[in-house]
Amino acid sequence: MQSNKASNASNKKVLITQVAELEVLIQAALTMEERFTPAIKEVNKDFRLSARNLLHYLALRQHDIRTLQAALAEKGLSSLGRTEGHVLASLFAVQKQLGISLDSQPASKEPAITFSESNELLQANTHALLGTAPANRNARIMVTIPTELASDYDLLCRMMLAGMNCARINCAHDDEKVWLEMIKNIKRAEKELNLPCKVLMDLMGPKLRTGPLKPGPKLISIHPIRDEQGQVVSPANVWLSAAGKEPNFRVDSRLPFSSAWVKQLQIGDVLDFRDTRGRKRRLSVVKKTAAGVVAHLFKTSYIGTGTTMRVNNKNMPQREAEVGELPAMEIPITLKKDNFLILHKEPLPGEPAIFDAGGHIIKPAHISCTLPEVFTRVKAGQPILFDDGKITGEIKTVSAGQLLIRITAASEKGSKLRANKGINLPDSKLNLTDLTEKDKQDLPFVMKHADIVNLSFVNHPDTVLELQNLMEKNGAVKTGIMLKIETKEAFRNLPHLLLAVMRRYPAGIMIARGDLAVECGWERLAEVQEEILWLCEAAHMPVVWATQVLETLAKKGRPSRAEITDAAMSQRADCVMLNKGPHVVQAIQMLDEILALMQLHQHKKTSMLRNLQISELEPIAEENARGKR
Structure with missing residues (x-):
């Protein structure tokens, strides 16, 4: 009897402690809300409850x-693992249940958002931004739409x-003429197919990129499609x-x-020529x-400006013609581990390293960058990454006009660095807060034609x-805004962003996992992605x-096993983005x-406990029963 009393007293003490812990969490949430009252007042009325809940979270x-x-789960209560969308409602509910166990009723409290309101808010906000x-x-x-959709309506x-429910147009590519043709086709297809399709346009943002390279010869290489045996x-269709x-x-x-x-050419005509290597084609x-x-081309050919073509049709008045002006070929910079690279402020065309007769570098490779502001905001010893992290380096010296970089990682045979490739400075605070001039130039068109502006x-x-x-x-009052989270600094500032x-409605967040992985480290991507999902759910x-969802399927026609799992996990988001590729329809x-x-199995982080699809369970049971007879 004495033992039962002691046990009851001990249990009661534990319950009182847990109620007190919950009260601490409740008061912390309310204090945070009070601290940010001025910010909440600035938020759009349709987001105000969500802003309060975000601060509680x-x-x-x-x-x-x-x-x-762990203690709450042991009692069969909510472990608070799914509080994101309704923080105070979860805390109050658990506190109430503990109070019942103590034979005491805590004061009735009204949460900012109830459990049902949380889901309703997220659905309403998603509908307002991304449509039905x-x-x-x-x-x-x-889906990121390619340039050819300006003309390929089919x-x-x-x-x-x-x-596809939403078309993404990247303002880093093409121009207003092409964008307008894309949008006309989308609007036409919406009417003819009776299917809605939102238009999102990506402002380029202050993306740090490599500058131009010194132009090479004016020629193109054309390759037919080959199988694994060559x-x-x-x-090739030319x-x-x-x-x-x-x-x-x-x-x-x-x-x-x-x-x-x-105009003289007819179906069946054959054009003979020698390519720039002197080979008959x-x-x-x-x-x-x-x-x-x-025209069909069955052998790899290198064709330059001025290459002469001769038609085998003797009835043609003019049988020969020269290829007109072709764009200059880009000659990339090849970088290996321990090579040096100069990144300079002046917009001079980049060039590969110069070697002496013995193969030693006498002048390192050099290239410019698109944002000269970085030269005053980086320090020696900081890392620098190029082309989505394919090439990594360390800044050795910093001067007013250039950075000297030692390459610390590249492919064994050398990695190629081209113009307009991304540069990441994950440990540098660049303080780039203004819209770029290109974004300001593109914005009038974007506001007129897009449903959503995506800020990169x-x-x-x-x-x-x-x-x-x-x-x-x-006057773009109905245009939604989406923020593309792709840097370490953006991740750190996410609550403020x-x-x-x-402040405007509707709005959303894009997790750009490519640059985010480069900035935060591949090993931290899953953790970072999870935290972004948590905060966004708290804010409804x-x-x-986004980034590399079913990438090899879209590009090569067959997905990897890892991509299938990734696509399945993407159902936890409200929208999934695919990149363009020749097999994009299949993707x-x-x-x-x-x-x-997957939505039958999971909603956000919550498992949906539908019946298990284990077809073999009953037949085995029946077989065992028969064996015992």
Whole structure:
């Protein structure tokens, strides 16, 4: 009897301690909300409850509650592992249950957001930003659309029918003329297919990139498609036309000729030539249009400006013609471990290293960068990465006009660095808070035609506020804003970025996992991605899961096993982004199926306990029963 009393007293003491721990967490949440009252007042009314809940969640995550979680789970109570969308409601509910065990009723408290309101808010916010969810799944599919969709209407329709719900146009590529044709095609397809498709346009942002390289010879290399044994399985489709005349279908290469000469060509004509290596080659005309012709090429060829083509048709008045002006070939810089590279402020064309007769470098390779501001904001000893981390280096010396960099990692045979490749400075505080001049130039078009503005490489709330002010002045009140989180600095500032973007409605976040992995380290990507998902769910903010989803399927036609798992996990976001590729329709179809299936099993982090699909269980049981008879 005495033992039972002691045990009861001990249990009561533990319960009282746990109630007190919960009260500490509740008070911390309310204190955080009070501290940020001015910021909450600036938030759009449709985000105000969510902003309060976000602050409650940030306060909660400043405490290590793992011991408390284990104790609550042992009692069969919520372990607070799914509090993101309704922090105070979760804390109050658990506190109430503990109070019942103590035969005491805590004072009735009204949470900022109830359990049901949390889910309703996220659904409403996602609908406002990304449109109506498709019938078979909750997560939307966004696709980066290629340049050819400005003219290839059929491909766009196939993408939308496969499951694309949002088209992403990257303002780092093409121009307003091409963008407008893309958007016209999207609007036309929406009407004809009766399918909605939002348009998101990516502002380039202050992306640090390599500058131009010294131009090489004016030639192109054309390659037929070969299989694993090197056998040609499909010829290269080469477009022959006057300069500036584009086909309205996909081709592999383009060669300019005089308009009069191209008009003479007929299907079946054969064009003989010697390529720049002196090898005999042949083009066979297989299609003729008003703008030009398509010819098949079955052998790899290097063709330069001025290469002479001769038609085997003796009835042609002019049998020979020269290839017109071709773009200069880019000669990349090859870098190996322990090589030096000079990154300079002046916009001089980059060049490979110069070697002496013995193979020793007498002048290191050099290249410029697109943001001269970095030269005053980096320090010797800091890391620097190029081309999505394929090349890494260490800054050895810093001067007003250049950085001397020692390459610390590259491929064994040497990694090639080209123009317009990304540069990452993960340990450097660059303090780039203003919209770039290019973004300001692109913004009027984007505000007029896009449903969502995606702000790339955003690091500071001031950039978000500048964008919002410009949009306000131009009357773009219904255009959504999405922040692309792709730097270590943006990840550190995420709570402030969320509060800033919540000043306008609707809004969302994109997790750009490529640059984020380079900046934070590949080994930390999963952790960083998880934290972004947590904070966005606390803010009831739609999230786009982006970068390399089903990448090899889109590009090569067959996914890797790891990509299938990654695509399945992406269902925890509200939208999943695919990049362009020759097999993008197939990638959309597979992602559509995966997302529809996975939502039966999981919503955000919560497992959905539908019946297990284990078909073999009953037959084995029956077989065992028969064996015992």
